[in-house]
Amino acid sequence: MGFLGCLLTGRISADLIAPVLFNSVQFLIFFAVVFAAYWSVRIHWLRTLLLLVASYYFYMSWNAKLAAVVATSSLMDYFIARTIESSTGEWQRRRLLGMSIVMNLGLLFYFKYTNFFLESLGQLLGRLGMEHHMPFLEVILPIGISFYTFEAISYTVDVYHRHAEAEKNPLHFLLFITFFPRMVAGPIIRARNFLPQLKRNKRFSWARFDLGVQYVLMGLFKKMAIADRMSNLVDPVYQSPGQYSSWAVWVAAVAYSLQVYGDFSGYSDIALGTAHMLGFKLPENFNMPYMSRNIAEFWRRWHISLSTWLRDYVFIPMGGSRGTLVRTMFTLMMTFALCGLWHGARWTFVAWGAVQGVMMVAHRLFLGWCKVRPKVREMLETKLGTTLRILATYWACVLSFVIFRSQDFQRMKLMFHAMFHFQEGMEVRYPVSSDSLIFTFVLVAISHLVVEFDLWKKITPRLTPLEWGLAYTVIIILAFMMASESQKTFIYFQF
Amino acid sequence: MHIKRGQFKSAFLARLVWFLAFLSFSLLYWWVMTNFAIRDFWDPQFALKRDFLRARVKENPDSPLWLIMGGSRVESDLRLVQVLDRIRKNNAPLIYNFGLSGADLFRQYICLRRLIENGPKPQRVGIEIFGTYLNYKQSNFLAAPTLLVRARRDEIDEYCSFSSDPAFTRSVWERSRIDPTYKYGMKLPHQTLLLRLIPMPLLWRLEKHFYDKWGWVKVPPAPIPKEDYDREFLMAKAYFTNDPASFEVSRNSDRALRGILDLCRNEKIDVFLFQLPESTDLTALYTDHENACIKSYLDQIKSDYRVPMMDCRSWLPDPYYYTDGNHLNATGVEKFTPAFVDEVLKFSK
Numbered sequence: 001m002g003f004l005g006c007l008l009t010g011r012i013s014a015d016l017i018a019p020v021l022f023n024s025v026q027f028l029i030f031f032a033v034v035f036a037a038y039w040s041v042r043i044h045w046l047r048t049l050l051l052l053v054a055s056y057y058f059y060m061s062w063n064a065k066l067a068a069v070v071a072t073s074s075l076m077d078y079f080i081a082r083t084i085e086s087s088t089g090e091w092q093r094r095r096l097l098g099m100s101i102v103m104n105l106g107l108l109f110y111f112k113y114t115n116f117f118l119e120s121l122g123q124l125l126g127r128l129g130m131e132h133h134m135p136f137l138e139v140i141l142p143i144g145i146s147f148y149t150f151e152a153i154s155y156t157v158d159v160y161h162r163h164a165e166a167e168k169n170p171l172h173f174l175l176f177i178t179f180f181p182r183m184v185a186g187p188i189i190r191a192r193n194f195l196p197q198l199k200r201n202k203r204f205s206w207a208r209f210d211l212g213v214q215y216v217l218m219g220l221f222k223k224m225a226i227a228d229r230m231s232n233l234v235d236p237v238y239q240s241p242g243q244y245s246s247w248a249v250w251v252a253a254v255a256y257s258l259q260v261y262g263d264f265s266g267y268s269d270i271a272l273g274t275a276h277m278l279g280f281k282l283p284e285n286f287n288m289p290y291m292s293r294n295i296a297e298f299w300r301r302w303h304i305s306l307s308t309w310l311r312d313y314v315f316i317p318m319g320g321s322r323g324t325l326v327r328t329m330f331t332l333m334m335t336f337a338l339c340g341l342w343h344g345a346r347w348t349f350v351a352w353g354a355v356q357g358v359m360m361v362a363h364r365l366f367l368g369w370c371k372v373r374p375k376v377r378e379m380l381e382t383k384l385g386t387t388l389r390i391l392a393t394y395w396a397c398v399l400s401f402v403i404f405r406s407q408d409f410q411r412m413k414l415m416f417h418a419m420f421h422f423q424e425g426m427e428v429r430y431p432v433s434s435d436s437l438i439f440t441f442v443l444v445a446i447s448h449l450v451v452e453f454d455l456w457k458k459i460t461p462r463l464t465p466l467e468w469g470l471a472y473t474v475i476i477i478l479a480f481m482m483a484s485e486s487q488k489t490f491i492y493f494q495f
Numbered sequence: 496m497h498i499k500r501g502q503f504k505s506a507f508l509a510r511l512v513w514f515l516a517f518l519s520f521s522l523l524y525w526w527v528m529t530n531f532a533i534r535d536f537w538d539p540q541f542a543l544k545r546d547f548l549r550a551r552v553k554e555n556p557d558s559p560l561w562l563i564m565g566g567s568r569v570e571s572d573l574r575l576v577q578v579l580d581r582i583r584k585n586n587a588p589l590i591y592n593f594g595l596s597g598a599d600l601f602r603q604y605i606c607l608r609r610l611i612e613n614g615p616k617p618q619r620v621g622i623e624i625f626g627t628y629l630n631y632k633q634s635n636f637l638a639a640p641t642l643l644v645r646a647r648r649d650e651i652d653e654y655c656s657f658s659s660d661p662a663f664t665r666s667v668w669e670r671s672r673i674d675p676t677y678k679y680g681m682k683l684p685h686q687t688l689l690l691r692l693i694p695m696p697l698l699w700r701l702e703k704h705f706y707d708k709w710g711w712v713k714v715p716p717a718p719i720p721k722e723d724y725d726r727e728f729l730m731a732k733a734y735f736t737n738d739p740a741s742f743e744v745s746r747n748s749d750r751a752l753r754g755i756l757d758l759c760r761n762e763k764i765d766v767f768l769f770q771l772p773e774s775t776d777l778t779a780l781y782t783d784h785e786n787a788c789i790k791s792y793l794d795q796i797k798s799d800y801r802v803p804m805m806d807c808r809s810w811l812p813d814p815y816y817y818t819d820g821n822h823l824n825a826t827g828v829e830k831f832t833p834a835f836v837d838e839v840l841k842f843s844k
Contacts, residue, residue: 205503206503206504206506206507207503209507210503210506210507210510240715240720240723242720242723243715243716243719243720243723424716425715425716426713426714426715426716427713465506465509465510465512465513466513468510468513468514469509469510469511469512469513469514469515469516469517470513470517472510472514472517473514473517473518473521476518477518477521477675480675481675
């Protein structure tokens with residue numbers, strides 16, 4: 001049944017109980033109820049409790065049992081952080097921190113990586129000609145585990161380093177971990193930014209509500225009109241790359257760069273928008289990443305909350321840029337391999353992370369090389385040089401995303417083979433054709449340029465209510481009309 | 496217009512009012528266009544094929560029109576561009592692939608009736624018989640909400656008469672007419688639908704589709720990797736396997752086929768029935784009981800209506816020629832099309 005069909009016919013069925021997908025009528029109803037209840041309650045602690053109940057309901061609608069796992073590990077972190085703060089002995093503090101990290105990473109490893117490593121070990125033993133009977137664990141991956149695990153770790157590490165105070169109110173801490181707008185796919189928030197917001201009593205603000213609506217509309221558009229639409233060009237090709245022509249494979253590779261951007265930044269926008277409507281400010285997670293002039297800048301604009309987390313809690317503690325060049329390169333490689341593994345239990349993710357690391361290292365070496373060649377640097381700083389650098393960075397991302405998206409190395413090889421050797425085969429023509437890639441590409445490019453050159457800030461204050469109303473209508477209509485036939489889950493839910 | 500602090504409430508409410516006004520207008524526009532202005536908005540697959548067919552008829556005004564009707568197997572198996580030398584000669588029949596995804600006998604019946612009513616009217620039609628479909632209690636086009644939308648306003652009563660749950664069929668169809676986000680299902684190019692809402696015929700020419708001008712939909716190259724074949728075959732198997740013990744030709748399948756044959760008899764259109772090639776993997780799924788049921792039913796039809804039957808099931812038994820055991824791959828199409836057309840052309844002698 002269509003989106004409006006549910007509303008028009010008032011048919012509230014069992015499938016309306018699960019609000020996990022932001023781009024669903026279930027979420028719309030869920031959020032409307034939470035929003036109305038939240039702002040009609042005046043008592044601060046009751047509001048917090050309401051948000052906590054809503055957040056657990058949101059998670060339990062997907063899997064009730066795993067919500068208990070989240071609650072238990074959150075409470076453990078709460079008590080550990082309190083004990084770390086009150087402890088004076090360094091050894092005890094360190095031991096407690098270790099306990100928290102082991103618990104969080106242990107849960108992450110158990111749910112996300114156990115089968116992956118068992119399977120890999122089995123394959124390795126098989127290649128060595130050894131008999132093996134690797135067990136397979138029947139576990140369900142809790143959605144969002146990679147996100148809230150990192151948040152919990154950053155919290156205890158911050159408390160250990162005395163960069164943040166341990167939260168005294170358990171309701172606040174539980175809400176920090178499970179706050180529903182960002183629970184399942186980020187952005188990864190920091191306790192020192194979020195917890196103070198929880199303590200403040202909030203007043204409804206129309207300006208903020210308006211901003212939230214804009215974020216949500218933009219997010220829905222990115223998800224439905226860009227990501228889901230592009231997935232029609234991507235999914236069949238990545239499933240069987242050998243059957244498609246070189247053109248179709250290139251189209252799929254470029255389409256995936258738009259899909260993954262639209263999907264994840266769309267989710268982040270909806271998360272930011274719904275949080276704004278409830279009076280919370282979450283960190284921006286994307287900042288026009290395809291305008292990056294080099295790979296380091298790309299990582300400052302793409303999944304910002306993850307890259308800053310990795311910088312603060314992996315790269316810098318491992319030595320960062322302080323040591324020798326070789327040491328820095330090693331640290332970079334390790335950080336990005338971990339970044340790849342964080343994305344999922346698949347060797348192609350690790351390979352993708354390693355490629356990102358290699359590109360970062362290459363960029364550093366190139367920077368060093370340019371330092372002693374001012375003419376090259378000047379050339380690169382010109383408009384043409386900048387444009388070429390942006391294009392080079394974008395295409396490096398497109399190619400590396402082929403590794404990221406491929407289910408296995410076999411398919412990845414077939415993809416690259418078709419991209420760089422002429423191959424005859426099928427084209428993707430339905431439900432969308434490659435023309436829609438051009439349209440979507442131009443749309444994303446224009447949106448990047450508009451924001452990059454601050455045109456957005458110049459245009460929006462001049463818009464009349466009539467023009468705003470028209471813009472909202474166009475966005476809504478295009479989003480629903482361009483949406484894919486089947487509702488697709490967000491890519492980053494699997495991470 | 497710059498908005499100062501404190502004016503946000505009224506500014507936001509003004510935006511909301513305009514938004515609702517524009518949205519209401521857009522919905523009204525959509526409703527009028529899709530329900531009254533664009534006749535085949537809800538069935539663009541049919542409209543595409545019919546428009547191509549009209550163009551071919553215009554190019555060959557003197558040739559008798561022969562339509563090959565059926566589902567996705569006809570769509571993909573019959574690449575007529577390979578045999579243009581045989582079908583574009585003087586006085587040779589103009590053969591056109593009118594296969595439509597998922598088209599069982601009910602869908603073929605509805606589409607044939609539309610063509611007879613609005614043209615172009617064929618002189619001969621081939622009707623695809625797919626054994627496993629005969630068992631279906633009701634057509635997919637009556638059970639699946641995404642397929643029901645294809646019914647025209649003046650067809651819905653007939654749809655209901657074929658449905659095992661007429662109230663459901665009618666209510667789902669009515670809902671589709673008031674919900675702009677209703678999904679169409681089955682390989683429909685979205686931009687086709689979008690562009691059709693803009694009243695500029697020039698834009699329609701930009702439409703992308705997946706048929707060649709003779710109604711063929713491109714198939715995977717051969718040889719298809721084995722793992723791809725296995726995966727596709729498993730899907731086909733899950734979709735097509737009947738409960739062998741309860742297999743029988745359903746009342747609605749019989750009614751649809753007899754409807755086609757009666758229609759053709761009244762309109763003086765020659766008919767032949769045909770069964771398309773199946774791989775040994777697929778034929779192995781039929782039990783003796785199923786084969787006997789299908790055979791005795793088709794024998795009965797042949798004797799009742801005196802229609803010829805082309806049984807091509809065993810023409811290409813090797814799974815090498817298929818993508819999933821019942822849709823041919825490029826090599827299979829290359830072998831099958833000329834042989835099929837040669838056989839069909841014998842009807843003109």
